[in-house]
Amino acid sequence: MYEQLFLLRNYEDRIYYMFLEGIMPGTIHQSQGQEACAVGVLFDVRKEDYMTSTHRPAGHCLAKGVSLESMMCEMFAKANGCCKGKGGAMHTGDISVGAIPAVAITAGGMPVAIGAGLSCKMRKTDNVVICFFGDGASNEGAFHESMNAAAIWNLPVVFVCENNLYGASTHINQVIKIKDLAERAAAYGMPGYVADGNDVLAVNKAANEAIDRARKGKGPTLLELKTYRRCGHSRNDACGYRDKQEEKEWFEKDPVARCKNYILQQQLAAPVELEAIEKKVLQQIDDAVAFAKASPSPEPQDALLHVYA
Amino acid sequence: MYEQLFLLRNYEDRIYYMFLEGIMPGTIHQSQGQEACAVGVLFDVRKEDYMTSTHRPAGHCLAKGVSLESMMCEMFAKANGCCKGKGGAMHTGDISVGAIPAVAITAGGMPVAIGAGLSCKMRKTDNVVICFFGDGASNEGAFHESMNAAAIWNLPVVFVCENNLYGASTHINQVIKIKDLAERAAAYGMPGYVADGNDVLAVNKAANEAIDRARKGKGPTLLELKTYRRCGHSRNDACGYRDKQEEKEWFEKDPVARCKNYILQQQLAAPVELEAIEKKVLQQIDDAVAFAKASPSPEPQDALLHVYA
Amino acid sequence: MATLSIAEALREAIREEMRRDERVFCLGEDIDIEGGFGGAFTVTLGLSKEFGHERILDTPISEIMIAGAAVGAAMTGMIPIADVQYGDFLFCMMDQLANNAAKMTYMSGGTVKVPMVMRAPVGATTRGAQHAQSLEGFFTHIPGLKIICPSTAYDAKGLLKTAIRDNNPVVVFEHKLLYGSKGNRAEKAALSPVGEVPDEEYLIPFGEGVIRREGKDITIVANLLMVYRAMEAADILEKEGISVEVIDPRTLVPFDYELVIHSIRKTSRLMIVEEDTKRNGWGAEVAAQIAEDALYYLDAPIVRVAGYDVPVPFAPVMENYVVPSASRIAEAARKLMKS
Amino acid sequence: MATLSIAEALREAIREEMRRDERVFCLGEDIDIEGGFGGAFTVTLGLSKEFGHERILDTPISEIMIAGAAVGAAMTGMIPIADVQYGDFLFCMMDQLANNAAKMTYMSGGTVKVPMVMRAPVGATTRGAQHAQSLEGFFTHIPGLKIICPSTAYDAKGLLKTAIRDNNPVVVFEHKLLYGSKGNRAEKAALSPVGEVPDEEYLIPFGEGVIRREGKDITIVANLLMVYRAMEAADILEKEGISVEVIDPRTLVPFDYELVIHSIRKTSRLMIVEEDTKRNGWGAEVAAQIAEDALYYLDAPIVRVAGYDVPVPFAPVMENYVVPSASRIAEAARKLMKS
Numbered sequence A, B: 001m002y003e004q005l006f007l008l009r010n011y012e013d014r015i016y017y018m019f020l021e022g023i024m025p026g027t028i029h030q031s032q033g034q035e036a037c038a039v040g041v042l043f044d045v046r047k048e049d050y051m052t053s054t055h056r057p058a059g060h061c062l063a064k065g066v067s068l069e070s071m072m073c074e075m076f077a078k079a080n081g082c083c084k085g086k087g088g089a090m091h092t093g094d095i096s097v098g099a100i101p102a103v104a105i106t107a108g109g110m111p112v113a114i115g116a117g118l119s120c121k122m123r124k125t126d127n128v129v130i131c132f133f134g135d136g137a138s139n140e141g142a143f144h145e146s147m148n149a150a151a152i153w154n155l156p157v158v159f160v161c162e163n164n165l166y167g168a169s170t171h172i173n174q175v176i177k178i179k180d181l182a183e184r185a186a187a188y189g190m191p192g193y194v195a196d197g198n199d200v201l202a203v204n205k206a207a208n209e210a211i212d213r214a215r216k217g218k219g220p221t222l223l224e225l226k227t228y229r230r231c232g233h234s235r236n237d238a239c240g241y242r243d244k245q246e247e248k249e250w251f252e253k254d255p256v257a258r259c260k261n262y263i264l265q266q267q268l269a270a271p272v273e274l275e276a277i278e279k280k281v282l283q284q285i286d287d288a289v290a291f292a293k294a295s296p297s298p299e300p301q302d303a304l305l306h307v308y309a
Numbered sequence C, D: 001m002a003t004l005s006i007a008e009a010l011r012e013a014i015r016e017e018m019r020r021d022e023r024v025f026c027l028g029e030d031i032d033i034e035g036g037f038g039g040a041f042t043v044t045l046g047l048s049k050e051f052g053h054e055r056i057l058d059t060p061i062s063e064i065m066i067a068g069a070a071v072g073a074a075m076t077g078m079i080p081i082a083d084v085q086y087g088d089f090l091f092c093m094m095d096q097l098a099n100n101a102a103k104m105t106y107m108s109g110g111t112v113k114v115p116m117v118m119r120a121p122v123g124a125t126t127r128g129a130q131h132a133q134s135l136e137g138f139f140t141h142i143p144g145l146k147i148i149c150p151s152t153a154y155d156a157k158g159l160l161k162t163a164i165r166d167n168n169p170v171v172v173f174e175h176k177l178l179y180g181s182k183g184n185r186a187e188k189a190a191l192s193p194v195g196e197v198p199d200e201e202y203l204i205p206f207g208e209g210v211i212r213r214e215g216k217d218i219t220i221v222a223n224l225l226m227v228y229r230a231m232e233a234a235d236i237l238e239k240e241g242i243s244v245e246v247i248d249p250r251t252l253v254p255f256d257y258e259l260v261i262h263s264i265r266k267t268s269r270l271m272i273v274e275e276d277t278k279r280n281g282w283g284a285e286v287a288a289q290i291a292e293d294a295l296y297y298l299d300a301p302i303v304r305v306a307g308y309d310v311p312v313p314f315a316p317v318m319e320n321y322v323v324p325s326a327s328r329i330a331e332a333a334r335k336l337m338k339s
Ligand SMILES: Cc1ncc(C[n+]2csc(CCOP(=O)(O)OP(=O)(O)O)c2C)c(N)n1
Pocket: A055, A056, A104, A105, A106, A133, A134, A135, A136, A137, A138, A164, A166, A167, A168, A233, D029, D061, D063, D085, D089, D092
């Protein structure tokens, strides 16, 4: 798990730097600080399980097994990106590993998860669907319609709300009146739980219970993970709307550092082992960047392909 | 109150017969059996209070004070209908008495109620908004977004869910997993109550409490009224999807008869007094029909007017 | 040969495809509740008897979910046929259709496919403005969708079967007045375009229009109910010595320009008739395309007879005024012959 | 005279109207959170300082509610200015806009009015298909709405003020690359169409286009960013001896056909340039209308240069290919001169 956390963090940091350098097109929505959510939830899922994601999909996709190279190529708008340069950051995905291309419409991926859940059920598989969304998304109509459908049809869907306290610049307390978003599950007759989204083990445990229920045909769960963005909402966001004290407190709960400390404290691995892992990951990222830079761009006219399957 | 209940019932029955006779154009969605909801909720509201309604608006509109003649004329597609023959049954309303033209999109009137609530609040009036919708509507995204907005902005909106057990042919238990729709209020931090929708006094009491809260700036309420349609969902609906035992039980709880019995039992009025009221109402309906029949149709080219204000 | 109404033909298409392919299923509101309606216009009536309620899935009133679920199911190995009771409600699911269904294949660089069908009844039937719209023009404007509009039982069955087998999202516009005039849910003003439908299986390819009537003076391109109105107008005009060729494009995306151009080379006059409102209706595109590619074949302006640019009014006298009638078409044709 | 960017001009229009009329208020996501963005493109930045958070109302991420609340507030005595961060999200609120906002006045027989403004940024800016669309063609197809698309700071202020005072729902399409190229939220590829804006109050009536450049060989009608691309193309073509007249209609509904017809009587050639996808874009309607009413003034086919009929691709090389460029326009003009 630490390897994955470290990968997510450094992949996104690297993207960020390249973005600042101006060598990367488009826009970015990053998830540094939220890595434990993606890794904890997805660590034990199968390749055949599906996942829907959001405008902030990089962590989810890496954790679901989308190849680092193909993601990096997509970020560089290359022809061999996971979406052939057609999708871009906000639509990252790879259906061959169950990562449905991300939907950048807030909560717009949630009804899609219902369809994937129906599909898993109707085809009589025991695969499940992980549906990621944010705190802000929970105020969309699509959230409501999806939650209710999953509940009444007892679908194998795990709804994972990464509550990072903000929807863009808006604090969640300004747009809901309840304490925990997990409470909303009750409105659908669905179980709802809260977990510490910065503790990868806690996330993993809560997620695995929900996944297990779903796999066994016992229906959906809403899992609210309390977490925080270390980065801005999108590029060029200095987070002027956030309280500095709040930032400080959350930054101290960094999920990557926390996992590392835990491993070292519990002596689950020696420092050198972790260093070796880190070195390997950084090398992988370097390689991916080099590979992406060397990869061919699509031809302009390729824009006309793939409108229809 | 009894006069109103009797009016609503007989207005709709009369429409129904004329519809069967084939002298009335369009389609109808009637609310016989649900009269206590409209009457009980609206009995004490002001003309300046607003109301939003649904595809089944006749009872709401009569109870809100839309004139019988203008509604009858609208049903006959006449030029002096409350919507000049442009709206029809599903868009009945009259803004001059606070009845916002009904929205026939399920739950589509709910966000409109939010706007009216904002307006009441921003203009610093103490008027309130009554927002009618059905059990089926509570599964629409528009419901969710509206409920949440009313809660966080503490709007003077009373959400009235007439739970008549069916959305068209679909039983509510097939499309929700919870017992009472009122439970959904909790998801927004809003109070939610259930009342017997076939008991006009119970409805009136519950509604007045909610209205009072709203008027005093204490925010919105969700009020679920348990009730039942005596009629089909729309024209030509024999209700083959309903359990006959269920129908029987509910028909025994008829809100109009119940109110009448109550009045007689409590000796609040003598039978002759009620008869006089009934006679008066039936005469009013006769007059309205005669008036509507004698009223002029719009000219075909009038279709081109009123696209813009 | 069986003689079927359009509603029956659509039902048979669904039945055959569901028998053929396990992945096909239907979802929508009230599509086959026991004792219920079989969808707003009976198309799916009784199918749950054969296929069960899992494959004929009655949903809550949740249009965003219905469309999104269709997209998600389609991407993951199923072939959903989703239903809205009235086309007007497509607006409630517009985001899922326009932003997801239509774009998923493209955004994924062709790595996913979205084989789904979205069925929607259109047309004005004295129900007022929110149950009356013809929405073709909105959907022809969305790259990534295919749009079909069958006007006969034969076409309904053949085109719907093709739609179900297509690997892309297909929107089917069906006209309320063409489903058939029998049964207790039939519309008062309904036509009865029952038609012969072969017993053997057949598919109709997209992008092939048909000439409903041959003529030499004016080409009229019309869809759905307007095909019948145009035919009526052609009868009237024939008596006046004006010979009208009526083309039913059958599918709007892709569109059979070849057939239209072939026809106007002969007639040198083009009229487009649609029930959808005129400004930016699908007819605008056809007119624009012809004005771009085949202007020199024309001897006269391209005329569109369409719904006036107003919401649909309730009163029948006004509704009849707004929706193109045979006499309005005929009048426009006479004028066109003089210009 | 002040020199303003379009973002500033829009902000000034809102500010002046809010000062003038208490009923005017703004709502939308992130429109003026303390320390935040002032809307996705800074238009409402800082307005809450003057008007407070009740009149500059930050909403949850609930597009159905935002649009519906605007409709409800407008019908009950307020004048809301609603905001979506990207035009693409209009699809999420389409039902409220198409079925309620546009139809309420009509359905009520003219007894209610809906004086609301819906602001939406459009245009491709390498964000991928769901943050890139130009949606004019969908909205010109809805009777009951008015559609404006300012391309200069002067127009932005004058038209928005008129929109706020109009008694009907007005959709304002603003182009992301035209807001201005300063500030940390500016787009990389942004143009900088700052312009002189008078200090005195002024309003610009709807339905009056302007000639951005006079010419005699070809009339180009273009909106938003395409006005600038057309002007660039005109520069190129001038050197080749082709004289282009560029018309910016400024409002699409109502549309200034008179100006266009006046121009083609001189040039006898018409080209329409839009960023929106071609099939059923607003240009289709303009072409169709001219082919119907003014065909005889033309010596050549009506040409449309538009976004190709594909979702907007992410990769800049592909995006640049899809969105009409000056050279694509120039090329089409050369061809048109030969036909
Ligand atoms: C329908 C829609 N509305 C608005 C946006 C713009 N937008 C993008 S991300 C975002 C905030 C989402 O908040 P949340 O769901 O909490 O996710 P987070 O960004 O915190 O990961 C907004 C408003 C959008 N993409 N789609």
